[in-house]
Amino acid sequence: MLSSLATGVYAGLGAAGGLGLAAGGYAYAALWPGSRLFGEALIAPPRPGELALTFDDGPNPAWTPRLLDILASHDVRATFFLVGSHAQAEPELARRIVAAGHLIGNHSWSHPNLALTGASRVQEELARTSKTLEQIAGAPVRYFRPPFGARRPVVFLLARSLGMVPVLWNAMTADWSEPSADKIAERLTHRIDRLERQSQAANIVLHDGSHLDRRGKRGPSVVAAGQLLAAYKKNHRFVTLDAWG
Ligand SMILES: [Zn+2]
DSSP, rough: OHHHOOOHHTTTTSGGGHHHHHHHHHHHHHOOOTTOOOOOOOOOOOOTTEEEEEEEEETTTTTHHHHHHHHHTTTTOOOEEOOOHHHHHHHHHHHHHHHHOOOOEEOOOSOOOGGGGOOOHHHHHHHHHHHHHHHHHHHHOOHOOOOGGGGOOOHHHHHHHOEEEEEOOOOOOOGGGOHHHHHHHHHHHHHHHHHHHHTTOEEEEEESSSOTTTTTHHHHHHHHHHHHHHTTTTTTTOOGGGGGG
């Protein structure tokens, strides 16, 4: 995917391809997590050995409780980017996440592609979610991750105006469609180890929920999280995102 995008950008550098560069560049900036064209987002600092486990799209009554048990058994805290409408449906579970010492963040109210959503609706998606999460947690929500990583300048501006730091990631695999926990853990391990060789901390995304199904099956992702904890706990430090800014 990266090479085809790069090819598109280079192809657009010719004068005749100016429009192509604009369109290709926009798609790249809107969807590629490492892109910084649309303002600063928190990804991960140059601190090899630090790992942030982040879980998106919950709370999920079918799988989040199991995940909380696994995290507790390792005495590790993680960051949960909650879908506002899911949190409203499961306030006790959202409260349990906070009570266990985990950090919660805003992942929008209904998980739309915010690169394609009008500014007033983006504002509503973010503000409604923060209000609901703040009522549940009793504290301001400081972190926001855009659904699908999709954004445009106004999305980050609105998030910042609501007091939140936009967050992306640097370690992800398609855990939502992979039936094997071993494969999920193996792919993430490969990514984490490469980041470490590059002297970078790892901001790892897994999904304990599904934006399409409030009780979506997330067994492989939850089991993979346990495998990563077992593999890295001895020689690495697991942190929540507030350790990074
Ligand atoms: Zn999501």
